[in-house]
Amino acid sequence: MANSNLKLLGCWFSPFALRVKIALSIKSLVYEDIEETLNAKSQLLLQSNPVHKKIPVLLHGDKPICESTIIIEYIDEVWNSGPSILPSDAHDRAMARFWAAYIDDKCMLAMVKSVRVEDAEKRKPYLEEIEDSLVTIEGELQKCCREGKGYFGGEQIGLVDITFGSLLGMMGIIETMNGRKMIVEEKHPCLVKWADRFASDPNMKGLIPEHEKLISLMRLGKE
Amino acid sequence: MANSNLKLLGCWFSPFALRVKIALSIKSLVYEDIEETLNAKSQLLLQSNPVHKKIPVLLHGDKPICESTIIIEYIDEVWNSGPSILPSDAHDRAMARFWAAYIDDKCMLAMVKSVRVEDAEKRKPYLEEIEDSLVTIEGELQKCCREGKGYFGGEQIGLVDITFGSLLGMMGIIETMNGRKMIVEEKHPCLVKWADRFASDPNMKGLIPEHEKLISLMRLGKE
Structure with missing residues (x-):
């Protein structure tokens, strides 16, 4: 192809x-x-x-x-003959679009805002927003896991996985900035496993930006 | 059906x-x-x-x-056997999604913000944002008109028409609040004609909320 x-x-x-x-x-x-x-x-x-x-x-x-x-x-x-990124069923497709929009409107926006704020105290409300959205996203992923799916999209990476997975680099920056993990085993057991699975998926080979390079870029941007 | x-x-x-x-x-x-x-x-x-x-x-x-x-x-x-709301061509469909998102992210958000602000002076930046977006939307509609289309979607109401047309009621509220027309012949000749065509389309029959009812509701909300 x-x-x-x-x-x-x-x-x-x-x-x-x-x-x-x-x-x-x-x-x-x-x-x-x-x-x-x-x-x-x-x-x-x-x-x-x-x-x-x-x-x-x-x-x-x-x-x-x-x-x-x-x-x-x-x-x-x-390129509809390759593996599907959106589900073939119309309702499943609507749900994938719903969760992709949720991730962007709630989680991603709060993440972008938190990264832009220098003052740790002023960052707190955004971190709380991120945490709230992670609980909701974990809840949805748990439903997928109960149905035996490894990804939001089923057996392979789909729209929701791409949307959330693309934010893991920025999540790493936020974790470094605030000195603590955001996605943690106690609160988000499915997301922790999902993040490992996503990062080691063959489709992701060579695509994930290195954490150290992202951190250097962020420090450069703030100088 | x-x-x-x-x-x-x-x-x-x-x-x-x-x-x-x-x-x-x-x-x-x-x-x-x-x-x-x-x-x-x-x-x-x-x-x-x-x-x-x-x-x-x-x-x-x-x-x-x-x-x-x-x-x-x-x-x-x-219900894909009825008239199509999104174009059948993949690129045209992407463009329809693009313009629908533009209308929501730029025009609609500024409209919502402007309606919420009591102080006329503080409303100005939002009105400017709306005006900027109207110029961009008019530009896109002019392209459609040059191709002989009456609607963004072609000969009949499509996704972009629905997205923008649904905002005409709120636009009327903003016009009343600010004592002037937003969509005007001199700046938006195609949008003026399009708005008339949209409002009198058979598909819209009985659906457009009355301006006076919307104004009453807004005044009630602000009491």
Whole structure:
């Protein structure tokens, strides 16, 4: 399923670009990985996403597709002979979209806000929001586990796994910033196992940014 | 295509419930319209959407589907023999999802914020955000018009039309609050025509909340 007609405008530390890379990996699609420098945005990025001027953008031939979840759905629909990323049943698909949106609207937003706040005291409400959402996500994953599924999506990585899994790098940063683990065995037994399974999944090979590199980048950004 | 197996938990003034009603109307689906009282949420709503506890919820048999855009996609996928709400081409579908998300993330959020602010001066930045987004949305609609389309979705109401059209009631409130029109002929010639076409579309019959009722509700909420 090689396809040299695919270009990804991304960035090595972006969880949103990572989501697209995971989807492309699941479908065994070959693509040109174009690393954007965020300070001086390329002409190609500005042309391809004139509304938001943001990565990730997938270029399929000359057609740009923007926004990570929309790109994932596009990949799943166009290369539908590969392993499915969204479930085939309409209700299961609606539920996958629901949980992907939940992870972005609740967990991810609080994570982004917490990383931006220097003052540890002011960070607390965001950390509480993250913790609340982790309890909800653990609850959903426990249902999947009771049904014998290893992933939110079933036996293999699906939309919800990609959405949450792409945030594990940022979660690591938050853990380092605050000197404590966020996803812990006592509160989130299923998520702990899931995170290990996700990180060692063959589809993730070479895709997860190194923790030390992320930490260095964050320190650089704050200097 | 009558289906008594459908229940909608909604609310007459909610643009998000309206979106689902339009989708059900396009598909000629019969449903039980259950009006929720937002102060004392029903047991059915709490059971059906335990995560967000919010309308709209579509109950298909005993299966709940939450979040308006997710419900619309579900309706379009399950009743796929009716008129299509999302385009059949994968790239066109990605673009429809992109514009629906843009309308919600940029225009709708600024609209909601502006309605909540009492002080006219503090409302200004939100009104500017709305105006910026209207220029962008007009630009996209002009492209559709040049291709001879009457709606964002083509010849008939699609996802983007539903998403933006459901906000026209709130736009009317904002116009009354601020004593001026937001969508105007000089700046948004296509949107002005589109709004008239949308409001008089047969699918919209009986669905648009009356402006005076919305204004009364808003005044009541602020007392």
